[in-house]
Amino acid sequence: MKRCVLFFLTFFCGILLLPGCGKIQPESPMRQVVDDSGQSLSLPSHPSRIVSLTYGTDEILLGLVDTSRVAALSQYAGNPDISFVTKEEAEAVGRKADMNAESIMALKPDLVIVSTAVSPQLVSLLRQSGIPVYVSLVAVSWDEMEEKVRGVARAVNEEAAGEAMVQDMENKKAKLEEKLSAIGPSDERCALGLSFRGILGKKGTLFSEVLAMAHVKDGAARYDVPKGTNAYLSMEILPEINPDVILMPVWKVKSGDDETAFARKIMENPAYRDVKAVKNGKLVPFPEKYKYVMSQHVTDAVEASARAVYPELFDKDSH
Template sequence: MRSKWLLYALLVAGCLLLLTGCGNGTRVESDGDAFYRGTDDTGAEVVVAEKPHRIVSLGRGMDEILLGIAPPEQIAGLTSTVDDPGISCMTEEARAVSVKLKDRSPERVAALDPDLVLAIDGTPKELVDSLRDLGIPVFVSRTPNNLDDIFARIETVGCLIGQEENAAALIAEKRTLLADVERRVGDIPEEERPIVVAFAFSGVFGRKDGLFDDMCRRASLRNGVAMAGLTATTAVSMEQVVALNPDVFLLPTWS
């Protein structure tokens, strides 16, 4: 039975991980002259004059948030990878949006006549600056450090695009899933919790106090590489991974 809920916990964590590309939310300020006024995760001011109706996403995490809370007619473009079932959990919903951007040049994005662009911290700064120079509002999100950061980002995107109720419903749905996992596996003693080691194509990932580490804690799992000392500045060797004797390896399959 425990193995069943281990699998369930991993699946829930995996679905939430697909919503990354987000960060801490900012408070909306209303001044009568703008629909939204605030700052993004880089500290840049973002002013949206009216409720946006032609939103372009430049990050898969933003794709999936948009598809979860916005009607298709409010979305002008998504990234090309949102159609790939190997890394996207919203492929069915994405069919309703016709434009999927492979070419993310300023000219191609601007040609969609967006009234809001949602970017992530991996978006080239030159692209963000070029779009802003054209007068297009761009909100840049940083990678979240924990699940609460993800929920805060969903809330902020809801405010940005005028879909607060849908954002609140999505957050409530995901919190219910997490509560169910914690109810079923939360009483497993620390020393009995399975050790999980996750890999990206570049090697192990899941630094201490990062997003994946938080997911493991919520699912009553032990993040092996955090146990071995992986941080933003400290690497972990394969010998250290082997010494952990992990119960589960999470391996990438997407190419």
């Protein structure tokens, strides 16, 4: 009788120890990571149901991991005016996440990546539910963009890939500088980025630094604004700035946004008659993904800016 009892106990314990059975199986190892807000997080060693809530983290994430590890992207993914994520990549992931705690929790993510622009209340709700949330910074300089890339790479445990991405950024920047170094300070043209709401750029913003790297003078850089301020400058100062090129909006955020009508309004406004860009017809459509770039594609924004302002420099490449 004792032998029978021993046999069944041994058999039963063996069943519990089988992979995937019971709670005896050890949990996936966790890592301690500090995000860009200074918060220490406990993250899985290989997050495989990642949700990204901002277009910048979408782009960095898809440059680091396969789409099979991504449970959802931001609402902007696949929109060519604001996002570098292709329609095919967005379709491969298959889901877009709302800024809603319940809908995000329903995706059962093992990691959510946001930026400091996302509501702290949403971040807090997700963390209270037990979901690890990595907060990424909103970069306002090239150095901060490198920091942002390395941070997302750290969150998904792909630090080598993150370093490779940063190196690729550096290489592209160096190659562009080699071409653009032909433009001396006295030859630099002035450009002004517009949205449908007003003037972009301004001192201390990433877009202003992008233009500087493209050897373009940011017409709005004379206006100093506090870090993190998103207010637009008034169109009334356009004649005062007198740019050579105006980088026009294309991303329709609200009903009524129309790039053709907006351009016509500028061209027909008597107050802008003597603005160089207006006189010379240099109103260039310029996608917002370059103006609001927030990922490794900052190098693409530099090149796009240079092409828009110095097309003759790049026309030579086609001959």
